[in-house]
Amino acid sequence: MSIPGGIRVKLSLALLGIVGGALLAAYVIVIPSLEQRLVAAKLDQLQSDAETLAVQYATSEAQNNLRITDFVDYANFFSNSRVAVFTVGGAPGKRELVTVGDSSAGTGVDLAFDSTALEAADSARTVRARVRHNGREYAEVAVQLFSAGNVMLLSSSLSDQLATVALVKRRLLYATVVALSISVLLGFMVAAIHARRLGRLQAAADRIAEGAFDEPVVDDSDDEVGQLAASFDRMRIQLAQLDEARREFVANASHELRTPLFSLAGFLELLDDEDLDESTRREFLATTRSQVDRLTKLATDLLDLSRVDVGRIRIEKDEVGLAEVARVVAEDFFALADASRHTLLLQVDDDAWAHADEERVQQIARALVGNALVHTPAGTTVQLRVERHDSRVALVVEDDGPGIPPEHLDRIFQRFYRVEGGQASGSGLGLAIARELAGLMGGTVTVASRPGQTAFALELPAESPSLRVAEALWR
Missing domain, CATH: 1.10.287.130 (Signal transduction histidine kinase, dimerisation/phosphotransfer (DHp) domain)
Structure with a gap:
């Protein structure tokens, strides 16, 4: 299903999704972590104060100068939290708390059944917890005092910490709204710019499809x-x-x-x-x-x-003896050379074997020799020779005619191209076909010319002698 509005809407929605996803991830990661850290810091502070006060309580009790109400008021001032001291009765698991001192008695929150204090009484260890009383959340730490069965509870409201978290939530929400608005606006603007550029490319493609090639396609950006x-x-x-x-x-x-x-x-x-x-x-x-x-x-x-x-021409590669190919082609052209008063010479290397298609090699050789006889004046000597150069073998057709003008050398392999002059004839396709066929066999056709010497060379991959010997023995 396509999204209406084209690239502008799609890119805007993409940016909206990216920014929204990033901010949602930030919210999920930051807000809970911030809240946990603030609550944990509050509990750490209460625990430190509770343990300090427990030591002070034990010292004062040992000196027999302790009044519980004075200690609770002092502990309230010291920890800036509600402090309650209980005596503990009942069997383990069914403890009962009796309040003997409470710095904030009468506030509406009864701590006589506080789960944190009861757990500390049962376990005889420091207990910390985040609890809810009357719809409000508190951080609580309970410790057992050194006197038998007494428990001290420090309770402090988490309203400041939760207010801080709420403030961060609101600001993050505002930032999200602003960021999403900016992302939509920027996405639409950037998409509009790219849509115009793509529109120009579309128009250019339409022109090219209609056959209009005169107007260039221009975009100066590097993207x-x-x-x-x-x-x-x-x-x-x-x-x-x-x-x-x-x-x-x-x-x-x-x-x-x-x-x-x-x-x-x-x-x-x-x-x-x-x-x-x-x-x-x-x-x-x-x-x-x-x-x-x-x-x-x-x-x-x-x-x-x-x-x-x-790509439908068939090339069947096999071992081809270029010496034999040269002899066959020369035999075919001796009569034509005599009729046109040319001298056709043959010089071959019997060890020059190529990995190619013999029929196509003969076709190329005939085209090169025929061109040499047709495009040079009477009395010209044309030499057909075969050479071997390491991994390549070459069939060379060389004449001592007037040569090819330099301005024509780069174009003589083009289709239907013919050098102007009295010796020019034919369709102008022979050399073009020769180069194409040579390329299909992994070879090349090259030309070098100067007054008095012109040489066309068909170079092909050489057949490995060891491979030919092994095939001969196998046969």
Whole structure:
């Protein structure tokens, strides 16, 4: 069940509960403890006075100069309390008290049956108690005098102590009312401030949900709400970048698909001409096949990218001999290298084994070699080599072409990005896919370029030789 009024009411009620609970705990702990301490202090004082007076009584009685009325008046003055002296009769457990002296006789409180004095008479020890007479509370201490059977009772009203406790209760109550009022007011004010800040965040979230990424989310505070606003702003920037990338991706993909489709439509229309000679028809058919191949490759690349993005591409890691991969890829590209007047060289290390997916390694290697052959001028030498570096192995494609301009190096792995110039061609997806696939296998694809030397390197985790030997023996 939700509390109406939003965060203002909820925070105010929370502060009210916290302050109220704290004051209630203080009341439960302080008031009873204060009352007990004040009563105990009063009883301690009466006990000390009673024991002192008992000694004085015994001394005076030994000197035979004791008058009980004078002693009671003196004890009343000494202890500032009501003093009564009793003689005790009857059997134990059925004691009877007979008053022989009372400093406050006739006050309406009869002490002849006082339980404290009776208990002291039965136990022959000092007894202290908090008792009630006629609706008022008293502190009492009874001691047995040294003369046989006599008991002295000191009784003092607890009205001052209880009045002090009542005063503390009233002041604590006033403080509670004031503290609760202040807590409600402050809670409402603080909640209102935070509600406004959260409202701004809600409005910003609504704008972002509607696709408006131009307005920043600003909150200059360093608290949790400020940190949340900063996270919202980072999310806004990332979503803006993703939205821009999506728009650019759609535009580039549409352009890449439209170009071969228009070309195919044109060639198909020309092929429909009955006057077309056979050689021209074969040329148009070859061009049409190349455009179909281009569409097929583009569709395959887009499918791979979509699978990478949704995490559905399968990577099956096993031991992969990079030397064999390099030989297979080089064999596939020797014809293309001859046709484009490139020199393709191969240099491998047969001990370079990687822990990766062989099919994906070949895909990356083909993309790197294909880029080197397509994006460099005729007469360029392209070298495919395999190296081992401790726990990593590398497949490197290096050429001695003109190199990649420095301003393009950080962007060539972006989707659909192509370096402008006469040698630029393709969809611009090959390197992006290569880097994504390498990352899924725990590897990297890097590039280093300067005029006369450009090297793309696929680095992968090396397969342990001892593990390969053990697997070979097991087989």
